Amino acid sequence: MRIGFFDSGIGGLTVLAEALRRLPAKDYLYMADTLHVPYGTKSPEDVRKFIMESVGKMVDIGIDALVIACNTATSIAIQELRETYAFPIIGMEPAVKPAVEMNRATGRRVLVFATPLTLKQQKYGALLSRVDEARIVDSLPLPELVEYCERLQFDEEIMKGYFLGKLADYDLDHYGIIVLGCTHYPYYTNILRDLLPPHIGIVNGNAGTVKRLAAQLNRFGIGEGGGSGDVRFMCSGDDSAYTAKMEIALAYIQENLVLSGETESVG
Numbered sequence: 001m002r003i004g005f006f007d008s009g010i011g012g013l014t015v016l017a018e019a020l021r022r023l024p025a026k027d028y029l030y031m032a033d034t035l036h037v038p039y040g041t042k043s044p045e046d047v048r049k050f051i052m053e054s055v056g057k058m059v060d061i062g063i064d065a066l067v068i069a070c071n072t073a074t075s076i077a078i079q080e081l082r083e084t085y086a087f088p089i090i091g092m093e094p095a096v097k098p099a100v101e102m103n104r105a106t107g108r109r110v111l112v113f114a115t116p117l118t119l120k121q122q123k124y125g126a127l128l129s130r131v132d133e134a135r136i137v138d139s140l141p142l143p144e145l146v147e148y149c150e151r152l153q154f155d156e157e158i159m160k161g162y163f164l165g166k167l168a169d170y171d172l173d174h175y176g177i178i179v180l181g182c183t184h185y186p187y188y189t190n191i192l193r194d195l196l197p198p199h200i201g202i203v204n205g206n207a208g209t210v211k212r213l214a215a216q217l218n219r220f221g222i223g224e225g226g227g228s229g230d231v232r233f234m235c236s237g238d239d240s241a242y243t244a245k246m247e248i249a250l251a252y253i254q255e256n257l258v259l260s261g262e263t264e265s266v267g
């Protein structure tokens, strides 16, 4: 029994780290589409094709459930994946709903960080229409951040400079929550925490996604046991160097795992 986790690169490891903590008695297959990362600045047509090819490779190896540990890939292909495969498939979308609910009492706004492609999809627009009646959500694309992350660029000064530049036009007194709407972004939670005023909460959808995964496994009768926390890595490109990078990134996020917020996953 093996659960697949899919992302364009190392972002989905932030979700896998949460799964290893909450569901340690499972085995995992993690795939990164290293030939095509980043997705967030590419066309929906190309990204759709890349996702279907990569998931096909995971299915050939054998998985019993799949987490699309990528907001961008979910917004492009979750429907087609569910129409293609019969095993449980859990997707992710920016945790806007819990952020809006958590923020209601404060009267402050919500700021969503995500890839340009996620923010352009109809799925994101539909999410806002559903949960942001009071129109308190603003969205900020961070097209460069996935590439910084893929280079394991976690230098505090460099990354603080990047975020301060992106936030220069925002009056942070007006915001109560920042939503990390891309699975690469939680690597920067601690850096953001240092940089943001203390009244701003930071949420991501990882814990909620793993809870949804556990519920789906139970529904399919495969919730109990099934493994020992074994993680197998695969890539669409050259494996050896990237596998070493994934191991470093997973250890980094496990050390810096910040539990923040609940999520809305696609379900």
Ligand code: DGL
Binding pocket: 007, 008, 009, 011, 012, 037, 038, 039, 040, 041, 069, 070, 071, 072, 073, 115, 118, 146, 181, 182, 183, 184
């Ligand atoms: N990790 C992906 C997400 O959650 C985005 C990565 C990319 O742009 O390739 O949206």
